[in-house]
Amino acid sequence: MVSLKSIWKFLEEVKDPEVPVLSIIDLGIVREVLFVDQKAKITITPTYSGCPAMNHIEKDISHVLNTKGIEFVEVETVLSPAWTTDWISENGKKKLFEYGIAPPVDEPDKSILFAKPIEIQCPQCYSKDTSMVSLFGSTSCKAQYKCNVCLEPFDYFKCLK
Amino acid sequence: MNNKLFEYTLRIADDSLILGQRLSELCGHGPILEEDIALTNISLDLIGQATNLLEYAASIENKQRDADKLAFLRVDKEYKNSLLVEQPNGDFGSTIVRQFLFDSFRRPFFEALASSTDESLAAIAKKSLKETKYHLKHSSEWVIRLGDGTSESHQRVQKSIDVLWRYHSDLFYEDEVDLALVSENIAPSFKEIKKEFNQHVLAVLEEATLKLPDNNWEFTGGRKGMHSEHLGHLLAEMQYMQRAYPNMEW
Numbered sequence: 001m002v003s004l005k006s007i008w009k010f011l012e013e014v015k016d017p018e019v020p021v022l023s024i025i026d027l028g029i030v031r032e033v034l035f036v037d038q039k040a041k042i043t044i045t046p047t048y049s050g051c052p053a054m055n056h057i058e059k060d061i062s063h064v065l066n067t068k069g070i071e072f073v074e075v076e077t078v079l080s081p082a083w084t085t086d087w088i089s090e091n092g093k094k095k096l097f098e099y100g101i102a103p104p105v106d107e108p109d110k111s112i113l114f115a116k117p118i119e120i121q122c123p124q125c126y127s128k129d130t131s132m133v134s135l136f137g138s139t140s141c142k143a144q145y146k147c148n149v150c151l152e153p154f155d156y157f158k159c160l161k
Numbered sequence: 162m163n164n165k166l167f168e169y170t171l172r173i174a175d176d177s178l179i180l181g182q183r184l185s186e187l188c189g190h191g192p193i194l195e196e197d198i199a200l201t202n203i204s205l206d207l208i209g210q211a212t213n214l215l216e217y218a219a220s221i222e223n224k225q226r227d228a229d230k231l232a233f234l235r236v237d238k239e240y241k242n243s244l245l246v247e248q249p250n251g252d253f254g255s256t257i258v259r260q261f262l263f264d265s266f267r268r269p270f271f272e273a274l275a276s277s278t279d280e281s282l283a284a285i286a287k288k289s290l291k292e293t294k295y296h297l298k299h300s301s302e303w304v305i306r307l308g309d310g311t312s313e314s315h316q317r318v319q320k321s322i323d324v325l326w327r328y329h330s331d332l333f334y335e336d337e338v339d340l341a342l343v344s345e346n347i348a349p350s351f352k353e354i355k356k357e358f359n360q361h362v363l364a365v366l367e368e369a370t371l372k373l374p375d376n377n378w379e380f381t382g383g384r385k386g387m388h389s390e391h392l393g394h395l396l397a398e399m400q401y402m403q404r405a406y407p408n409m410e411w
């Protein structure tokens with residue numbers, strides 16, 4: 001008998017293909033795990049509507065669980081409730097920072113134009129003297145920043161609420 | 162009711178799809194690297210929204226047309242996007258003004274659709290709203306920068322507003338499809354949405370030292386499949402692969 005706890009544990013081996021230090025558990029996109037009649041049913045939710053990693057993630061889930069001896073795997077994608085960066089685990093945020101991506105920080109209402117910039121810490125030299133280059137970056141979930149002290153550019157995993 | 166729900170879902174889906182396709186034309190052609198990346202990320206969000214909406218539309222229609230078939234194999238009159246989103250990219254100012262008018266509509270629209278009694282539309286709206294807020298912040302800040310920028314940028318972005326403003330009415334076009342769904346609390350009424358739209362647009366334009374044109378020209382027809390000459394060209398590019406090699410997959 002496969003326990004639900006062990007399936008959750010196995011799923012930690014499935015990584016986000018675009019941010020490979022984060023597992024799908026760290027990312028908070030696994031919403032439900034069921035195991036009925038020898039079949040695992042995993043429910044996931046996308047980070048962004050157009051996230052191109054979702055298909056990969058579905059395949060990886062089936063692959064990892066197959067190698068653990070679970071032959072029948074069904075992955076379902078749901079849109080509700082909509083994903084938020086609040087679901088990224090504390091451990092996940094730590095791993096992001098160590099990897100060189102500044103983790104999401106609570107942001108004021110986005111309807112305030114030219115709002116006082118939020119403080120994002122440089123993951124290279126830890127300075128808080130950084131500035132935003134662009135609200136959009138290499139993937140849907142990131143913004144581009146630069147550090148005014150060590151002058152390195154870096155990614156910020158932007159807050160989504 | 163199902164026909165109307167299909168039609169309504171298609172209108173929302175096609176706005177995302179066609180604007181997503183327009184912005185994707187800028188991939189590798191943005192004015193600066195950061196904007197190239199920003200506009201194509203917005204395109205990706207829009208195409209993701211279109212996928213969710215078209216999948217839902219396909220399930221309502223239930224005629225063995227999946228989301229891909231709906232996206233790639235309709236003729237121009239079957240597309241129900243508003244006239245605004247099919248307008249060509251033009252210069253950067255015009256790309257931004259088109260985006261700004263659209264985002265200013267989409268934020269209050271999704272906010273209202275999020276309380277739809279139709280669970281699928283409400284779920285898609287809640288998801289899309291989070292992305293739309295970023296889009297709106299981006300386009301609004303650019304309108305202000307360009308409007309209150311150099312005399313060249315001011316003059317160009319003002320010209321884009323003068324040209325594109327006539328298409329904004331099509332976003333608020335309402336007919337028996339909307340009215341039937343409004344009475345079921347599936348679709349939100351445009352009244353409040355239009356108020357919020359106007360408020361945001363006017364506040365940003367004022368900050369940007371820009372103004373609305375003096376005329377009251379209004380162009381509508383997109384929701385009925387009556388499009389400008391630009392849509393056909395866009396579809397020729399978008400549908401080329403499926404028309405030339407039917408059923409091909411990546």
Ligand SMILES: [Zn+2]
Nearest residue numbers: 122125147150
């Ligand atoms: Zn630094």
